[in-house]
Amino acid sequence: MNKSNKKVMVGMSGGIDSSVTAYMLQKEGFIVEGVYLKLHNRTDGYHENNLGFIKDVAKFLNIKYHVLDLTDKFEEEVYDYFVDSYLEGTTPNPCVKCNRQIKFGAMLDFAKEHNASYLATGHYAKTDGKFIYAADDDTKDQSYFLSQVDKEALPYMMFPLSTYKKEDIIKLGAKLDVAYKKITEKNESQEICFVETVYTDVVKRHANIDIPGKVLDEKGNIVGEHKGYMHYTIGKRRGFTVHGAQEPHFVTKLNPKDNTIIVGKKQALEVNHVKVENLNMFIEQKEFDCTVKLRYRSVSIPCKVTIEDNKAKIALKEPAFGVAAGQLAVFYEDDKVLGSAWIKSSS
Numbered sequence: 228m229n230k231s232n233k234k235v236m237v238g239m240s241g242g243i244d245s246s247v248t249a250y251m252l253q254k255e256g257f258i259v260e261g262v263y264l265k266l267h268n269r270t271d272g273y274h275e276n277n278l279g280f281i282k283d284v285a286k287f288l289n290i291k292y293h294v295l296d297l298t299d300k301f302e303e304e305v306y307d308y309f310v311d312s313y314l315e316g317t318t319p320n321p322c323v324k325c326n327r328q329i330k331f332g333a334m335l336d337f338a339k340e341h342n343a344s345y346l347a348t349g350h351y352a353k354t355d356g357k358f359i360y361a362a363d364d365d366t367k368d369q370s371y372f373l374s375q376v377d378k379e380a381l382p383y384m385m386f387p388l389s390t391y392k393k394e395d396i397i398k399l400g401a402k403l404d405v406a407y408k409k410i411t412e413k414n415e416s417q418e419i420c421f422v423e424t425v426y427t428d429v430v431k432r433h434a435n436i437d438i439p440g441k442v443l444d445e446k447g448n449i450v451g452e453h454k455g456y457m458h459y460t461i462g463k464r465r466g467f468t469v470h471g472a473q474e475p476h477f478v479t480k481l482n483p484k485d486n487t488i489i490v491g492k493k494q495a496l497e498v499n500h501v502k503v504e505n506l507n508m509f510i511e512q513k514e515f516d517c518t519v520k521l522r523y524r525s526v527s528i529p530c531k532v533t534i535e536d537n538k539a540k541i542a543l544k545e546p547a548f549g550v551a552a553g554q555l556a557v558f559y560e561d562d563k564v565l566g567s568a569w570i571k572s573s574s
């Protein structure tokens with residue numbers, strides 16, 4: 228590929244991964260420009276701080292950078308969905324939505340408008356323009372979060388860090404320049420960029436989450452009390468009472484309608500069948516065997532998938548424990564992502 232006249236837009240967050248991404252691509256011969264997305268209105272100097280780092284890196288590389296304000300779109304597509312999910316008693320995955328709608332949606336449109344041939348980010352994942360693959364560094368792999376991006380976006384995506392380990396990127400950053408060194412010394416960015424502490428602090432701004440309710444067993448008997456259903460996610464085992472319980476009890480279901488939660492022993496979390504909807508598939512087959520991850524950081528479970536319209540049934544060949552509606556089921560063939568879909572229910 229002749230890189231000297233190809234422009235790559237790099238999504239720059241002010242963190243070490245995207246800063247090293249920009250450096251690597253420039254070294255490879257691409258014309259690099261950066262773009263910083265303002266995604267939420269945090270008041271603690273968050274954006275100013277990030278932009279300070281980006282300015283220093285851009286100066287070192289002698290590249291242009293842009294600031295794109297997507298706060299309204301982010302609120303609509305990601306933030307509101309996040310809050311609404313907890314109100315509905317499901318467990319959201321805002322990073323997945325953000326990757327589809329914002330980073331590889333609106334940011335990609337911006338890159339194209341600026342005549343970039345590619346959009347690069349510091350995600351740990353791989354792509355060959357047709358599929359997404361897990362990164363070599365298992366502990367950092369982000370393919371799960373990228374599995375909902377539009378197939379049409381794949382040919383434009385670049386992940387230059389895909390074969391590296393995070394610690395190598397940090398070492399490289401520390402050697403490059405004082406600006407990079409300062410970034411390596413920053414705290415790692417939080418898991419969800421707009422959640423400064425815990426998710427309940429965000430939901431609290433929009434709803435009264437502290438309405439106590441009843442804890443039920445699987446037969447519907449009242450067995451204890453809880454603090455308000457939005458405090459819990461599937462599999463949680465603390466923060467509620469179960470009178471006279473000898474063994475740990477886990478949340479198996481949330482009922483927003485009557486503010487009850489259902490709990491059971493470990494076996495009650497066992498799931499063998501999962502129903503999913505809103506598929507985003509990179510393959511055409513409607514029936515196939517593969518492995519599935521039912522949440523980030525969970526093991527891959529062998530399964531059979533049967534797709535009908537925009538829904539699918541997943542028959543697990545080994546049981547999963549604690550499957551939450553609202554999370555994503557991501558289908559893999561070894562390290563290749565075949566597609567993904569949102570979990571509706573499980574049994």
Ligand SMILES: Nc1ncnc2c1ncn2[C@@H]1O[C@H](COP(=O)(O)OP(=O)(O)OP(=O)(O)O)[C@@H](O)[C@H]1O
Pocket residue numbers: 237238239240241242243244245246262263264265266330347348349350415416
């Ligand atoms: N606000 C933003 N503006 C532009 N690009 C962003 C922004 N936030 C994240 N990105 C891009 O998405 C990639 C993955 O985001 P993630 O939040 O997982 O960051 P990270 O792994 O901490 O990376 P970094 O060290 O670059 O912050 C980043 O490396 C960057 O390329």
